[in-house]
Structure formats: C-alpha cells, structure tokens
Amino acid sequence: MVFNSFDFVTFIIPVLLLYWLVFKQSSTSQNILLLVSSLFFYAWADWRFLILLVISTLVNYYLGLKINKAEEDKKRNVFLYTGVVFNVGLLLYFKYVNFFYEGFYDVLNVFGADIGHDTLTILLPLGISFFTFQTLGYLIDVNNEEIEPSTDILEFSVFVTFFPKILSGPIERAAGLLPQLSIKREFSYAVFVDGLRQILWGLFAKVVIAENCAVLVNSVFGDYQDHPASTLVLLTFFYALQLYADFSGYSNMAIGVSKLFGIQLMRNFSTPFFSTNIADFWRKWHISLTTWMMDYVFTPLSFILRRQQKKGLIISIIATFVLVGFWHGANWTFVVYGLFHGIYFIPLVYSGKMNTSEVVAKGKWLPSLQELLKMLLLFVVIMLTDVFFRASSILEAFDYLRRIFSSTIIKAPWAFMNGTTVMTLLLVGFFVIVEWINRERKHDLEISKFSIYLRWAFYIFIFLLLLLFGRSAETFIYFQF
Incomplete structure (x- = not known):
C-alpha cells in the first residue's frame, strides 16, 4: 500500500x-x-x-x-x-x-x-x-x-x-x-494544509520526476555497452535525479501524512544538490540515517581514535560511510559506494572545513560563479558515484565508468534525445527551480506566505503535470533497504 x-x-x-x-x-x-x-x-x-x-x-x-x-x-x-x-x-x-x-x-x-x-x-x-x-x-x-x-x-x-x-x-x-x-x-488547519502541500510535492517528485527518469534509465542501462559515453553521462544524470526524487518524494509524503495527524517527523532531505562540499551534502541527504550514524558510530569511534588526530578522524569517517553503504544492501557495490563517499571527506579534514555549512546564495536569487562551480563539481562526483548504487556488481560499475571516460564522450547522444528525454529534462528543470526557490524554507514546497491566488494557481499547475506526465509506480527504491 x-x-x-x-x-x-x-x-x-x-x-x-x-x-x-x-x-x-x-x-x-x-x-x-x-x-x-x-x-x-x-x-x-x-x-x-x-x-x-x-x-x-x-x-x-x-x-x-x-x-x-x-x-x-x-x-x-x-x-x-x-x-x-x-x-x-x-x-x-x-x-x-x-x-x-x-x-x-x-x-x-x-x-x-x-x-x-x-x-x-x-x-x-x-x-x-x-x-x-x-x-x-x-x-x-x-x-x-x-x-x-x-x-x-x-x-x-x-x-x-x-x-x-x-x-x-x-x-x-x-x-x-x-x-x-x-x-x-x-x-490545526495550518499544519493539516501544510501536510497536504508536502504530500503533493512528494507525489510530484515520485510519479513525475522519478518515474520518468526511471523509464529513460531502464531503457538504456541493461545494454549500456551499445551506447556512446555522452548517452551514459545523460543516463547517469537521470539516475541521480531518479534516486533523489524517489526517496525525497517518499520522505515528503511520509512527513506530510504525519502532519495530517498532528505529528511532526524530522526532515530527511534538505535540497542536498545545492551543497558545495561533501560534508554539507550528507548533512542534507538522508538526514535521519546520517545523524544516526554520526551519533552512534562516528562519534564513539572518533573518540577511541582521538590520539591519531586527523588520521583517526579519517579512519572514523571512512568506517562510518562504509557502514552507511553496507546499510543499503548486501552487495559489495554498496560498500564501495560508502567507501568512496568516505574518501571524499579527506580534503575537508586536512583543510579544516569539514564542519562548515552554509546556504548557497543565501537571500539571493542566483549563486555566485564560485558557488555554482562547486555545486556542479560536487554533483558530478555524486552522480558518477551513484553508478555503484545502480550496478549489479563492482565490475559492471567500473566498466560503466570506464566507458564514460572514452572518446565517444564527444559524440552527440542523438539516439537518446527523443521526445521523452526532452520532456523529462524540462520537468527536471521545473523541479530544480522550485527546490532552489525553497532551499531556505522548512520544506521543498513551503509556499504558505504566498498569496492565495498564486498558491492555488501553483497547485492546479502541479495537478495538471501529474495528470499529463505522471506514471504509475508500485514501489519505492528504498523499500528494498
């Protein structure tokens, strides 16, 4: 159900x-x-x-x-x-x-x-x-x-x-x-309505964004060897969005449903793709799991290894994220996924910036060029690492990545650029814009301060997108975990 x-x-x-x-x-x-x-x-x-x-x-x-x-x-x-x-x-x-x-x-x-x-x-x-x-x-x-x-x-x-x-x-x-x-x-009428609003956005993320991305990913990933690197890059982009929209969509719906009963659950995603470093990303991605691992694994382990200073801190981080990866499933691909994310923390540890967290372009409409480049670089790293999340084996994941870094990267992915792909890119663009606008708010569709006419116009627009582009889905990715 x-x-x-x-x-x-x-x-x-x-x-x-x-x-x-x-x-x-x-x-x-x-x-x-x-x-x-x-x-x-x-x-x-x-x-x-x-x-x-x-x-x-x-x-x-x-x-x-x-x-x-x-x-x-x-x-x-x-x-x-x-x-x-x-x-x-x-x-x-x-x-x-x-x-x-x-x-x-x-x-x-x-x-x-x-x-x-x-x-x-x-x-x-x-x-x-x-x-x-x-x-x-x-x-x-x-x-x-x-x-x-x-x-x-x-x-x-x-x-x-x-x-x-x-x-x-x-x-x-x-x-x-x-x-x-x-x-x-x-x-509380205000809480009840806010719950419905959060459910609506979670539903849109799941059945419109995640499911349309899934159609593209599933159509190619099974025979990725037959496609140029440029297509594989696009496919990896869509999978990263599918993974995020699927789980954040579920979390928003779960939190929204809880609000209907007057119960507040903790926020689980906070626009993580607008982060500029890996530590900030994990403070915003699957927050309930990250904070659990930090409190019950990383903190006691780093205390035990405190005499090793930065080396002990790095060991604690990598061990914690290997466990984060293994928590997701009984496959070496998840272990490698966690290992890489732990390794990504090393430059932050040595630069002393692991605990820095900030809202990108706070109070502004657009990020600075430096912020934009950092966000894009981090997204590319996360996107490529997500290949291990999707692959059935480590060898398959490395083979997929090897094919991305090949000469066919300059070949235009015309075979992949059909009407469904273009439509999904437009929907993803709308999704990202709305999340960007709400990055400083309590959740991804917190528009209670907008005028009633603007709110209802937006609700109707979302409903139309659901009717036109929504796809049926019987499960969520994270049900398997």
Whole structure:
C-alpha cells in the first residue's frame, strides 16, 4: 500500500475521519487508532512479518525499562548488549546472511575448493533497516541517560510502528517523537494544509520526476555497452535525479501524512544538490540515517581514535560511510559506494572545513560563479558515484565508468534525445527551480506566505503535470533497504 496508490487513499481517509472526529478525546484513544492502523498498514504490505515487528517492539520496550532500572553499570551493559545483539542480529540474519554465505563459498572457490551449495532464500521484512535502527538508537539513548524510557507500552508501540515511516523512514529519534505521542494532538488547519502541500510535492517528485527518469534509465542501462559515453553521462544524470526524487518524494509524503495527524517527523532531505562540499551534502541527504550514524558510530569511534588526530578522524569517517553503504544492501557495490563517499571527506579534514555549512546564495536569487562551480563539481562526483548504487556488481560499475571516460564522450547522444528525454529534462528543470526557490524554507514546497491566488494557481499547475506526465509506480527504491 504505497502512498501514491488508490488503496492508500481508501485507507487514509476513514482513518483520518475517525482520528479527528471519534478518537479525539485523549492521546490514549488517538494512539490506539494509530497502532491498529499501523499494524494493519504493515500487514497489508507484508503480513508474514507482522509477528516479527510485534516481537521487536515488545523486546525493546522491556529492555529499555530494564536498562533504566539497573543500578549497576554491569547490569545496564548486559541489557544494552542484549538489545544490540537482538536488533543487529535481526538485521544480519534477514538482510546479510545470504551475502556472507555466498561470500564464504566464493572464498573457498578462490582457493580451488569447488564445493557446490544450495542458495539460501531468506525473505527480507519490509522496513527492517529502519525500525531496527530506530529501536537500537532508543536503547542507546536510554543507556546514556539522554532520555527516560517509555513506560507506556501503547506509546512505545506507536513510536516503533507508526505507519507513515515504518517502511522507509525517516529513522525517528525517541526524543523527538515519543513526547508528541504522550499528549493529545489538537487539530490545526495550518499544519493539516501544510501536510497536504508536502504530500503533493512528494507525489510530484515520485510519479513525475522519478518515474520518468526511471523509464529513460531502464531503457538504456541493461545494454549500456551499445551506447556512446555522452548517452551514459545523460543516463547517469537521470539516475541521480531518479534516486533523489524517489526517496525525497517518499520522505515528503511520509512527513506530510504525519502532519495530517498532528505529528511532526524530522526532515530527511534538505535540497542536498545545492551543497558545495561533501560534508554539507550528507548533512542534507538522508538526514535521519546520517545523524544516526554520526551519533552512534562516528562519534564513539572518533573518540577511541582521538590520539591519531586527523588520521583517526579519517579512519572514523571512512568506517562510518562504509557502514552507511553496507546499510543499503548486501552487495559489495554498496560498500564501495560508502567507501568512496568516505574518501571524499579527506580534503575537508586536512583543510579544516569539514564542519562548515552554509546556504548557497543565501537571500539571493542566483549563486555566485564560485558557488555554482562547486555545486556542479560536487554533483558530478555524486552522480558518477551513484553508478555503484545502480550496478549489479563492482565490475559492471567500473566498466560503466570506464566507458564514460572514452572518446565517444564527444559524440552527440542523438539516439537518446527523443521526445521523452526532452520532456523529462524540462520537468527536471521545473523541479530544480522550485527546490532552489525553497532551499531556505522548512520544506521543498513551503509556499504558505504566498498569496492565495498564486498558491492555488501553483497547485492546479502541479495537478495538471501529474495528470499529463505522471506514471504509475508500485514501489519505492528504498523499500528494498
């Protein structure tokens, strides 16, 4: 039941009516409806793993209480490490066992031991990468005494299973979401309308931008060897936009749907392609994952390696981003993707500019030439690295990149420049302009201060683009993670 489906519309409308008209008396009644709705939503997506989600919720709730009640550090550590083993164990088993299993036999074959083996078939529960990280972060925060553990099983269950974020995030922090679930939500027209606005932009990003880019990418990537380098460059550009529009579109819809219930989720994307360095890019791309990795992996690791100074900092960054890459999937391509992004930080570490962050052309319509060149250079680097995200193997990715840097780069991609390509370029241009205009605002379509006539003209224009150029889509890229 994806957000851009008729099934979701028939699901969300009655839930909203019940939420604001029938279950509005208290936070408890609102949470009961949210929990039942969330479990139904997850069961609709994949009923086979509903019990796993419930068990994960109950185990982490119990461990949070035990960590808080333990008076000795030794006992606290026992419960914390139990939680780490439990959550990481779930992730390793369902997502990575086959990867290590196949890797083991590949190593044996390298040394000449040609041993046959059966392929493991382990189904991947939807959203497991997101809800395991969320509950693991909760236990660590309780252990570090940054938050008090939830003593209300209903509130904690909604915190884990809340349906807008369960399948693809954002990875919410307990300090941000749990307090909202402990109080009754009051209806706010302004928040409700802003949620609809954010849903609209997320829907446009997904079904117009991401899906039209996907048509072009899928039409060429399977036989990329038969196309000139210039076509491959265009294809890589469209894939970078597809990846961004797909996931940011989902995030905007998830955040927008949450606003309809009076609940604020954290922002997950903040116009990352308008960054001028890789550190700033990761502060704006998949923000919930980046901040999670920074807090729970990079910070403790850099503290351990603090005596190594800049070398220790570089090792910590690279290790963190290798893990970021591996989080995305059980394939060496994702590991290399993370490795390269970690390496890109090295010049910033030695120049002392890793922590610099600024809004490009703040308060201005256009960037300076220097800002524009930095943005374009960074985008090209990210665009080329995204090849590892799309390729099925490391060899395929390197072969694709090798073909880009060939003499056919000067050959015009006439075969690829058809009506669909030109139309998609125009749509992407409109998409980028709107995001540029809203780069300093709370989200990508924050136009509440515009006149009512201008707002409605814009809404109608978006609806027309959806009708004319929208394509059906049954899933999102990040559902596989």
